[in-house]
Amino acid sequence: MKNVTSRVVNLTPLLILFLCSLALTKASSAASYVNVFVNLPAYSAQDTSSPAMDNTPTTLDSLTNFQTNSNTMLSSGLPSPAHLLLLKQEGVVRVIDLIPGNRSEEISIVNELGMQYHNIPVAWTNPQVSDFLNYSAYMSLHRPEEGKVLTHCKLNWRGAVFTYLYRITVLSEDEKTAKQDLLAIWQPNSTWFAFMNKVIEHHNAANQTGIVTTVEPNLDAQNQ
16 A cells, blocks of 8 residues: 555656646647737728728729810710719819710719709711701800810710811811821721711801811721
């Protein structure tokens, strides 16, 4: 019995050493976890680095085919509400929309921003001289000292043609200068080239002028 007790007593230091070693190991592990937690980057509710969140400020550079045609004439593709606000801040006071269909949303936004709105529903495959005459009538309502006019459609293809025609007929601007702006947006297909010539012929007959376009049609773009 004495021998057994002696053995138990002799094992006690080993047991104590083992328990101390285990405690130190756990403490070290706990410290490691604490260090990892402490060094984690703090989460901020304003963190927008996630690819799913894009808070890039809207600029006019993001407006499709945006173009400055003169000090008072701008043209573009379809503007978003944010674009319309920026255009208002840029001095636009009148918007001429060449897109057919229900335009109630844009009408509401433009009116809320305090700008004038006009819609000319120009059929893409069948533009009419009367469309341009309506456009000229709306443009005539504008006074340069009031601010700027935006002419827009979906991609600024209609708009580029209308602003080109207005500049060379009503404003008597240099045709080649206006042509550069037009071709920077697109080269009209045969349908729109025919429309351009009809408008010019109508203007020449009514005003006894001899305006001629040097634009050539894009014959490979019949289905645009």
